[in-house]
Amino acid sequence: MADASVLSFLGDVTEHGPVISLAGARKTYKTGSIEYEALRGIDLTIDAGEYVAVIGPSGSGKSTIMNILGCLDTLTSGSYLLAGDNVEDLDETELAMVRNQRIGFVFQQFHLLPSLSAWRNVELPLVYAGVHRDERRGRAVAALERVGLGDRLDNKPGQLSGGQQQRVAVARALVTEPTLILADEPTGNLDSHSTEEVLGLFDELHDTGRTIVLITHEHDVAARSRRIVQVRDGLITAQEVAA
Numbered sequence: 001m002a003d004a005s006v007l008s009f010l011g012d013v014t015e016h017g018p019v020i021s022l023a024g025a026r027k028t029y030k031t032g033s034i035e036y037e038a039l040r041g042i043d044l045t046i047d048a049g050e051y052v053a054v055i056g057p058s059g060s061g062k063s064t065i066m067n068i069l070g071c072l073d074t075l076t077s078g079s080y081l082l083a084g085d086n087v088e089d090l091d092e093t094e095l096a097m098v099r100n101q102r103i104g105f106v107f108q109q110f111h112l113l114p115s116l117s118a119w120r121n122v123e124l125p126l127v128y129a130g131v132h133r134d135e136r137r138g139r140a141v142a143a144l145e146r147v148g149l150g151d152r153l154d155n156k157p158g159q160l161s162g163g164q165q166q167r168v169a170v171a172r173a174l175v176t177e178p179t180l181i182l183a184d185e186p187t188g189n190l191d192s193h194s195t196e197e198v199l200g201l202f203d204e205l206h207d208t209g210r211t212i213v214l215i216t217h218e219h220d221v222a223a224r225s226r227r228i229v230q231v232r233d234g235l236i237t238a239q240e241v242a243a
């Protein structure tokens with residue numbers, strides 16, 4: 001397991017209160033003298049174990065939300081509590097730890113290292129977390145088995161299909177046992193078969209209690225979640241909970 005002391009500044013989230021709490025969240029981008037308000041006051045609470053999709057047209061602010069939730073960027077105003085901790089109070093080192101250990105990222109472009117085998121890609125977050133090498137391989141293999149790729153451990157990304165590469169990326173997102181899985185258009189580069197593979201995997205992760213935020217502009221992908229949050233022009237315009 002990851003070093004408990006490293007994680008201790010973020011309490012045991014899964015049992016107390018929401019994983020995500022955004023209040024009055026605003027984000028203004030500045031490009032030279034031009035300002036653009038990408039988020040214009042977002043309130044959003046997501047509890048442990050929820051599977052939420054954020055949907056909206058291009059430019060509506062979805063990736064901006066993802067970057068905020070993933071502690072890759074900060075709000076201009078408003079607050080973001082991650083597992084009860086105000087992200088604004090964390091220093092760079094703590095933020096890096098949160099990104100590494102508390103959040104599992106899945107991106108449209110997979111972001112796998114082409115020269116490394118599947119299991120080496122999956123163990124990387126554990127390398128950064130300082131997990132001993134003896135433990136890393138076992139955990140990477142278990143994560144790959146979890147996504148149905150136990151027979152592809154030594155394949156490099158170029159030897160895998162798009163769907164398989166994305167499953168490697170999901171295994172990498174899971175290997176640290178994060179509090180939150182954040183996926184930005186995870187099926188955006190996949191054909192319908194591979195999309196189904198990845199969404200089936202998310203269903204399973206949800207069934208086993210993971211908290212998932214999936215960002216997409218496709219309605220049929222969003223419909224697989226349990227709650228759809230619709231974003232338009234930097235505001236939440238509707239929410240729909242699955243029956």
Ligand SMILES: Nc1ncnc2c1ncn2[C@@H]1O[C@H](COP(=O)(O)OP(=O)(O)OP(=O)(O)O)[C@@H](O)[C@H]1O
Pocket residue numbers: 029030031036038056057058059060061062063064065217
């Ligand atoms: N770094 C930046 N600097 C300036 N403007 C930005 C920056 N990032 C995003 N924006 C603007 O903020 C708005 C929201 O962008 P965002 O990437 O969040 O949209 P999105 O909903 O993810 O769109 P897409 O579906 O195309 O990925 C857009 O108008 C975009 O041009």
Ligand SMILES: [Mg+2]
Pocket residue numbers: 062063064
């Ligand atoms: Mg985007």
